[in-house]
Amino acid sequence: MKKLLLLVLLFPLTVSAQHEFGYHATWYFSYGGIGEFGYKKVSHIGDTTMLGMHWLEFEVTGLRAIKTGPNPNDVVVLDSSKFYSPIFLATRNDSVFRLWDNNTPYLLYDFSAQLGDEWQFAPDDSFAGCDSLPIVTVNKIGVDTIDGHPMDFMHVLFPMDTVYYGSTPFYQPMSNATLNPKVYPQFGGVLYVSLFQAEPNTCDGRIVDWTYHTLSCFSNDSLSISLTNQPCDFVPFISVDEYEAVNFEVYPNPTNDLISLKTDEEVKNVEVYSLEGQKLLETKNTESIQLPSSSGMYLIIVWMEDGKKAMSKVIKE
Structure with a gap:
């Protein structure tokens, strides 16, 4: 029988003996969106207790390059260092929770899931006409080699259906949110819209321009990997007046x-x-x-x- 782990409002949790997901970890992401691009660094800076739970707190900093216009010849300038809202992650056994809107924990990853197991990874919402719960099913488990290191992964699937945009049919996920379909217990996903959150999904034909974050580097006490041939915090553009x-x-x-x-x-x-x-x-x-x-x-x-x-x-x- 398949195991289904649903979104739950959590009661106080005890922390397992093993290190939590993200303990002493640092991620570097390159990102790009409309009119800007750059990198973000996510670093474990300490622990805290909220809502009766033990959380790891992650500082998010970075740099961004901003285009001054839409044309190829428009100037690219480097903004000053940016500080973003902190990220809070909590681990219970092999389940990783993210703080939603700074007041509600929700299950993001279930790293104990086996083939055929399911979990709900985001709150239920009818955003943009989507009518299926944000649930994934594990359809493959394997190992990738990344920067010379074997990395366990699981591949997940989403509820799918045919959606008509006008008269054109599209076969696509029907939940209001999606995850990167390949998830690594060591560091999470390699692609996010909002870091360590589910990606909003539209089912009504709207085209939304998200900012995509792509993993460049990751390290913790026992692992260091790079997915790029550049320095992890590399942004080559600086403002003209420099x-x-x-x-x-x-x-x-x-x-x-x-x-x-x-x-x-x-x-x-x-x-x-x-x-x-x-x-x-x-x-x-x-x-x-x-x-x-x-x-x-x-x-x-x-x-x-x-x-x-x-x-x-x-x-x-």
């Missing part, structure tokens, strides 16, 4: 293939980035620099021998 004035030019711009640099300064090295912040090239060459094969816009950051730096955008046609 660049010292340098007589500097990239040409031709736009270009079909190669660019060259013209400056009166002595150049130490040149870096080429995508608009998503990925470093694509680093060279000491200032002539005939080969851009990536894809058309689009790239950021050119030039470091001078005296420590000055300059930035320019270039379009590859």
Whole structure:
């Protein structure tokens, strides 16, 4: 018989002898949304008691880069350090609870679930026309290798049905919220809209632009993994006024293939980035620099021998 774990309002819980989910843990997420992107760091900073329960408290900090307009040539500036509302997680045996609206615990993950088991991971709500309870069913259990480490996972399914947007049918989840379908007991999910919360889901045809958080790095007392080839807290864009004035030019711009640099300064090295912040090239060459094969816009950051730096955008046609 399948086991069904429903959302419950919790009575005081005792903490198990094992370390709670997230104990001494730090997550780094890159994120992107309308007009902004950046990274967030989630760190265990202490314990607290609320609603008769023992909770781990997590501080959320980070940086964000903000576009000043919708066009490719609009300036990208780096906002100052951001501090966000704390996150509270509680563990009982293998069940992880999240504090909902700062006053109600709800079950987020059941890491004791086996094949065919179910749990309700968010409060019942008819948001956006969804008429099924937010319940997942475990349909696969396995092991992935992430950054050289074996990571247990379970894959979950949601209630599905055919929904018509106008006259077009779509087969999609029917609950008001979803989880990333692959869940890792060691660190949770690799993708969130709101960190460590269920993702809102629409069933009425509306298109909603969420901010998506993607896991970059995770560490605790016994594990350290990276899912990126960049530093965990990497955001390469800084505001224009943080660049010292340098007589500097990239040409031709736009270009079909190669660019060259013209400056009166002595150049130490040149870096080429995508608009998503990925470093694509680093060279000491200032002539005939080969851009990536894809058309689009790239950021050119030039470091001078005296420590000055300059930035320019270039379009590859």
